[in-house]
Amino acid sequence: MVPPMASTMARIFNAEQIYRLVWNESSPVDLRMVPVHISNLRKRSNRILPAPDIS
Numbered sequence: 081m082v083p084p085m086a087s088t089m090a091r092i093f094n095a096e097q098i099y100r101l102v103w104n105e106s107s108p109v110d111l112r113m114v115p116v117h118i119s120n121l122r123k124r125s126n127r128i129l130p131a132p133d134i135s
Contacts, residue, residue: 095114100106
């Protein structure tokens with residue numbers, strides 16, 4: 081089974097949509113945790129595979 085977000089790679093999700101898809105809850109307690117988790121994932125992924133230089 082493909083996760084809903086993986087099957088729509090070109091789509092942009094807002095924080096509430098991400099919360100509902102990831103935590104499977106209808107009413108977010110604190111939407112600030114979505115950007116915090118995304119930031120942590122970006123830091124980890126940049127350690128593994130650095131972002132390309134686009135300049």
